[in-house]
Amino acid sequence: MDKHDIPFLGDFYTKSEVDAMVAAAVEEARAIDEASMAEHNFKATIISMILGFxxxxxxxxxxxxxxxxxxxxxxxxxxxxxxxxxxxxxxVLPLINQAKQNLF
Known part of the structure; x- marks a missing residue:
């Protein structure tokens, strides 16, 4: 049993626990963002190639x-x-012929 499961005694988190949860959430959000950007870049590249063709x-x-x-x-x-x-x-040809006559 976790101490947070005990009513009134475990209704709070320590600063280190909160920091760890925030860090985990930020890392998960970063991973989700990177995955979604990679998928977007792939789809955008395919669409751009089709439109370019x-x-x-x-x-x-x-x-x-x-x-x-x-x-x-x-x-x-x-x-x-x-x-x-x-x-x-x-x-154009009359001008060229005229230029030939003027030169010779």
Missing amino acids: ICLALFLDGTLRLLGIIPPFLDIDISIVDRIAEKVETE
Whole structure:
């Protein structure tokens, strides 16, 4: 029988007993906190990897559609290769030819 089980005689704890119980409770809380943070970090890492992969896939899809490698989605053509080629032929090549004539 523990002395704390005796009514009126054992209704109190000594300072060392209280300090030991507080230290045990703090250590248990610290262990619970570390375990919950480790679980949170694991789950957050998995979620971040999934979201990162999705963003990378969407970025790559958009880039490939922009370059005309993947066909347009819902007939919305965003390919810029033809427009760039046309601008080079109409604006840049005449400037290059003019510069060649001026040099020679």
